[in-house]
Amino acid sequence: KAGVTQTPRYLIKTRGQQVTLSCSPISGHRSVSWYQQTPGQGLQFLFEYFSETQRNKGNFPGRFSGRQFSNSRSEMNVSTLELGDSALYLCASSLWPQGANEQYFGPGTRLTVT
Amino acid sequence: GNSVTQMEGPVTLSEEAFLTINCTYTATGYPSLFWYVQYPGEGLQLLLKATKADDKGSNKGFEATYRKETTSFHLEKGSVQVSDSAVYFCALSEGSGGGADGLTFGKGTHLIIQP
Numbered sequence: 001k002a003g004v005t006q007t008p009r010y011l012i013k014t015r016g017q018q019v020t021l022s023c024s025p026i027s028g029h030r031s032v033s034w035y036q037q038t039p040g041q042g043l044q045f046l047f048e049y050f051s052e053t054q055r056n057k058g059n060f061p062g063r064f065s066g067r068q069f070s071n072s073r074s075e076m077n078v079s080t081l082e083l084g085d086s087a088l089y090l091c092a093s094s095l096w097p098q099g100a101n102e103q104y105f106g107p108g109t110r111l112t113v114t
Numbered sequence: 115g116n117s118v119t120q121m122e123g124p125v126t127l128s129e130e131a132f133l134t135i136n137c138t139y140t141a142t143g144y145p146s147l148f149w150y151v152q153y154p155g156e157g158l159q160l161l162l163k164a165t166k167a168d169d170k171g172s173n174k175g176f177e178a179t180y181r182k183e184t185t186s187f188h189l190e191k192g193s194v195q196v197s198d199s200a201v202y203f204c205a206l207s208e209g210s211g212g213g214a215d216g217l218t219f220g221k222g223t224h225l226i227i228q229p
Contacts, residue, residue, distance in 0.1 A: 004157075033216055043158075043203065045216025058216055090157055092217075101146060101207040103217060105157035 001027055004106035006091050012112045018079040021109045025072050025093030031055075032074040033103060034066060037088040046089075049074055050096065078111075086113045116141045120204045120220035127194055128228055135189040135223045137178075137204035145206040147171075147180055147187040148217070152201045161189075161202070199227045 005024045013019050025032050034046040045058040049068035066076040072093075078085055088110050092103035120137045127133060139145065146165045150158040162171030164180035164187065171178050178189045187204060204220040 035216070042221045043217075043219040045218070048216055056216055092158075101217075102148060102160055102163050103207075104160060105150075107157045 004091055004093050004104055006089075006106040006109050008109060009107065010110045010112075012114060013081050014114055015081055015083060017081050018077060019081060019111060020075055020077045021089055021091075021111075023074045023076075023091030023093075023106060025074070025091075026104055029093035029095055029104070030072050031094045031096040031101075032068055032072060033092045033094070034074070034076050035090045035092065036060075037090055037108070038086075043090075046076065081113045083113050085111065087111060116145070116206060116208055116218040118204050118206055118218055118220035120202075121223050122221050124224040124226050126226045126228060129196055130193045131227075133189070133191040133194045133198075133225070135202055135204075135225070137187045137189065137220060139185050139187065139204070139206050141185075141206055141208050143208050145208040147178070148205045148207070149176070149178055149187070149189050150203040150205060150219075152203065152222070154200075158203065194225075194227050196227045196229050199225055201225070 007022045031050045033048040037043050048056040052068045063079045068074045088108045090108045092105045094103045117140045148163045149161040151161045152158050162173045164171040167182035169180045176191045178187050201222045201224050203222045205217040
């Protein structure tokens with residue numbers, strides 16, 4: 001079974017631009033979560049989607065948004081990029097509500113904002 | 115709120131040494147606990163999990179026991195290899211009625227194994 005895939009793997013953007021990242025979950029997984037990883041703040045939860053609905057959200061500004069499609073694929077968008085948005089963005093899928101919410105991660109998208 | 119505390123390292127050991135990485139947590143309810151590993155340039159891989167008190171998770175020679183009385187989930191391995199060099203993250207998930215909770219992670223422990 002294929003793992004979680006994320007595209008693109010690397011991205012360079014300029015301050016003020018917007019960006020869209022894509023995630024395809026493991027087949028059969030309907031819950032998709034997004035995380036931001038930075039050296040200073042570590043791993044922080046952005047939001048989680050299940051059945052095309054955002055169920056939980058972390059403490060991030062409204063510039064960070066996402067959506068989920070009927071095939072469980074998900075996208076996240078960051079508008080008006082800031083230098084501090086440079087990070088590794090990780091997508092994870094799980095079988096929630098089955099199981100213990102063990103999440104399976106993709107390789108991430110490395111975003112650099114200049 | 116929930117939190118996870120772990121030693122950040124780097125932790126440097128010789129091959130075949132015994133490994134312990136401490137992890138303690140704070141949670142309002144009864145969380146599930148996880149250890150993830152991240153190799154350079156990659157995403158996180160689930161290493162092991164435990165869902166209730168006294169559960170022992172194990173995988174690839176690594177073990178961790180869910181200790182509710184000490185709110186701990188320490189990772190151990192009897193004999194480490196160079197290939198175990200990576201960053202290890204302790205995490206918890208606390209269920210709620212709204213949806214799958216985001217995982218709360220520790221800061222990560224950088225493990226370096228020298229031949």
